[in-house]
Amino acid sequence: xxxxxxxxxxxxxxxxxxxxxxxxxxxxxxxxxxxxxxxxxxxxxxxxxxxxxxxxxxxxxxxxxxxxxxxxxxxxxxxxxxxxxxxxxxxxxxxxxxxxxxxxxxxxxxxxxxxxxxxxxxxxxxxxxxxxxxxxxxxxxxxxxxxxxxxxxxxxxx
Amino acid sequence: xxxxxxxxxxxxxxxxxxxxxxxxxxxxxxxxxxxxxxxxxxxxxxxxxxxxxxxxxxxxxxxxxxxxxxxxxxxxxxxxxxxxxxxxxxxxxxxxxxxxxxxxxxxxxxxxxxxxxxxxxxxxxxxxxxxxxxxxxxxxxxxxxxxxxxxxxxxxxxxxxxxxxxxxxxxxxxxxxxxxxxxxxxxxxxxxxxxxxxxxxxxxxxxxxxxxxxxxxxxxxxxxxxxxxxxxxxxxxxxxxxxxxxxxxxxxxxxxxxxxxxxxxxxxxxxxxxxxxxxxxxxxxxxxxxxxxxxxx
Numbered sequence: 258x259x260x261x262x263x264x265x266x267x268x269x270x271x272x273x274x275x276x277x278x279x280x281x282x283x284x285x286x287x288x289x290x291x292x293x294x295x296x297x298x299x300x301x302x303x304x305x306x307x308x309x310x311x312x313x314x315x316x317x318x319x320x321x322x323x324x325x326x327x328x329x330x331x332x333x334x335x336x337x338x339x340x341x342x343x344x345x346x347x348x349x350x351x352x353x354x355x356x357x358x359x360x361x362x363x364x365x366x367x368x369x370x371x372x373x374x375x376x377x378x379x380x381x382x383x384x385x386x387x388x389x390x391x392x393x394x395x396x397x398x399x400x401x402x403x404x405x406x407x408x409x410x411x412x413x414x415x
Numbered sequence: 416x417x418x419x420x421x422x423x424x425x426x427x428x429x430x431x432x433x434x435x436x437x438x439x440x441x442x443x444x445x446x447x448x449x450x451x452x453x454x455x456x457x458x459x460x461x462x463x464x465x466x467x468x469x470x471x472x473x474x475x476x477x478x479x480x481x482x483x484x485x486x487x488x489x490x491x492x493x494x495x496x497x498x499x500x501x502x503x504x505x506x507x508x509x510x511x512x513x514x515x516x517x518x519x520x521x522x523x524x525x526x527x528x529x530x531x532x533x534x535x536x537x538x539x540x541x542x543x544x545x546x547x548x549x550x551x552x553x554x555x556x557x558x559x560x561x562x563x564x565x566x567x568x569x570x571x572x573x574x575x576x577x578x579x580x581x582x583x584x585x586x587x588x589x590x591x592x593x594x595x596x597x598x599x600x601x602x603x604x605x606x607x608x609x610x611x612x613x614x615x616x617x618x619x620x621x622x623x624x625x626x627x628x629x630x631x632x633x634x635x636x637x638x639x640x641x642x643x644x645x646x647x648x649x650x651x652x653x654x655x656x657x658x659x660x661x662x663x664x665x666x667x668x669x670x671x672x673x674x675x676x677x678x679x680x681x682x683x684x685x686x687x688x689x690x691x692x693x694x695x696x697x698x699x700x701x702x703x704x705x706x707x708x709x710x711x712x
Contacts, residue, residue, distance in 0.1 A: 345642040350650050380643060382599075414606035414618045 342373045344380035349403040358400055365396040374399065382406070417451070417563040420570050420699070421588035423612075426604035427575035430594045430636040430662070432460035433672060434695075435572040437685075438592070440507050441696035443515035444681050448567040450515070451500065453559065454481060454522030455584055456574040462521040465504040467674040474501060474521040482523035485580075488558055489533055496561050508678035518566070530579045548579065555583035577611075585612055591631040592658075592699065597644040605633055605655055618654070626656040633657050634695070637664040660695040662688075 347364040368374055374395045378385045383402035389395040422435040435452060442448040454461045462471045474480055478487075484499045503509075504519045523529075530551070538547045562569055571584040585591060591612050595601040606618065612631045615621050633655050638644055640663065651657060662668070667686035685692055 343642065345646045348646050348649050350646075351653065354650075354653055381646060410602060410606065411618060413603045414610070 342368075342370075342376065344373070344377040349377075349381055349383060349399060350407060353400060353403045354407060358404065361400045361403065362396055365399060368396075371395060378402065417566045417569045418590075419559075419563065419588045420568060421573055421584050421591045422570065422594065423573035423581065423585060423588075423591055423608060424593050424595060424604055425575055425577065425608050425611075426595070426601060429596050429601070429604075431575075432456060432458075432464065432572050433668065434592065434594045434634060434636065434662070435570050436461055436464050436505070436672070437668075437692050438696065438699065439517045439568075439570050440505060440681065440684070441692055442568050442570075442700060443517045444507055444509065445515075445693070445696055446568075446700055447513060447515040449518070449565070450568045450570060451518045451520060451562055451566040452504075452570050452572060453520045453562070453584075454572050455526070455578075455580045456522055456572055457524050457526050458574070459522035459524065461572045462519060463674065464672045465517065465519050466501055466521065467676070470501065470504075471521055475523060480521045480523035480525075481580075482526040482529040484520065485526075485533065485555060485558060486529050489536070489554060497565065500562075506675050506678055507684060508680055520562070522572075526574075526580060527578065534579070551579045552583045552586065555580055556587045559583060559587055582611075588630065590699075592634055593631050593655075594634045594636045594662075596637050597635055597647045602647065602651055605651060609655055622654070629656055631656070632699075635661045638662065639664050658695070658698055660691065660698045662691055662695070665691075 347361070349361055349365075352361045352364050365374070365377075368377065369392065371392060374392065375385075377383075378395075378399050381399075381403075383399050383406065385395060385398035385402055389398050420438070422431045422438070424431060432454075439450045439452050443450045452461055452465065459471060462474075466474070479499045479501070481499075484496065488496075499520055501519045501521060503516050505517045507517070509515055533551050533554075534547060537550050538544075542550065559569070559571070571588060573581045573584050593605060593608055593612075595605055609621055609629075609631060610616065610618075613621055613624055613629060615624070633651065635644075635648055635657065638661050648657065665688050667688045671684050671686075671688065681692075682689055
């Protein structure tokens with residue numbers, strides 16, 4: 258977390274939720290209170306789960322926050338860093354066979370790096386030419402290669 | 416009548432004999448079954464795993480192999496087949512009172528030659544080639560079936576390829592386990608063996624048969640847990656029933672089949688492969704087709 262941001266907790270967090278919920282004047286006061294309590298519990302659960310995950314990953318417990326201190330160390334966790342790219346997902350042959358070409362192109366649209374598309378193509382044995390100029394061309398070539406691979410297997414099964 | 420379980424794949428080197436012997440041990444030790452392993456592979460690997468080189472040589476010299484059995488009994492009424500069987504084989508210790516035992520009808524390097532001779536013998540009766548093939552296969556199937564009276568389970572360790580014996584075994588089997596290695600050519604091998612087992616000619620015809628009605632189930636063997644393997648398994652699962660149980664690539668499995676006369680228990684023999692074998696045993700012998708046969712027996 259950068260030094261220009263401040264985590265909310267306890268009363269300040271509750272006040273923040275009440276301020277946001279005031280944008281909905283039709284929400285009765287008792288309902289607003291219940292929503293604030295529920296949000297507080299949800300946030301606490303998120304912190305707990307994150308702490309457990311961090312402990313599991315690092316093999317060491319997270320530091321205990323100081324008792325009774327409204328500390329910035331009890332802040333909301335930073336968004337987890339994205340994991341390494343998985344070149345086997347989506348499984349293009351499965352997607353093409355079960356959902357068709359358009360669905361496969363849509364699945365590939367989430368990958369916006371040429372390096373990752375080439376890695377996926379290589380690991381899934383979907384041969385694409387070196388002359389693909391754009392990401393769109395690469396995606397189309399990958400799906401075409403998957404279709405060719407499916408046809409290849411079908412031709413042999415007789 | 417015994418259950419007949421074939422372990423088959425046209426592709427070689429996928430672990431058919433290893434899986435056949437593991438299942439035999441598991442069915443005898445955990446299921447209390449009287450198991451016969453019928454070694455139909457001319458490599459005789461299952462025989463070597465169960466009785467060692469000297470034991471196999473002794474059986475071969477005595478004329479007590481699968482090839483001798485087919486040749487001797489082809490034109491005759493079946494008599495006492497037990498002369499061809501080596502009893503209580505393998506290195507798993509069984510409690511004296513426990514019924515489970517593994518027996519072996521040893522393999523023979525002469526089996527392919529014998530099949531050729533039987534083909535020629537039948538063809539002298541002026542039948543066309545297809546009719547001769549059907550007759551040889553049918554007779555072999557009946558000869559194999561005779562062993563069903565003396566055992567609870569007959570495991571047919573099939574050879575790679577399409578010999579008469581392999582086809583007869585597939586025809587006889589109540590259920591077929593198809594081990595495969597997760598590599599490029601395995602998918603073609605599975606597609607082809609599935610057509611043969613289900614007796615259809617095209618993938619479209621195969622697709623019309625629901626998974627739960629198919630006689631075969633595929634077993635992923637020698638898995639390394641790599642992403643490419645998972646990808647291939649997902650693709651194969653679109654077309655073929657895959658067993659949930661899977662066999663990882665483990666040194667303990669390779670070591671388990673070094674010939675060793677010292678009797679041991681299943682834990683000692685299979686070490687860290689044991690839970691995988693247990694899962695395989697429970698899944699295969701809990702299958703509806705086999706349960707139905709057990710109820711009839």
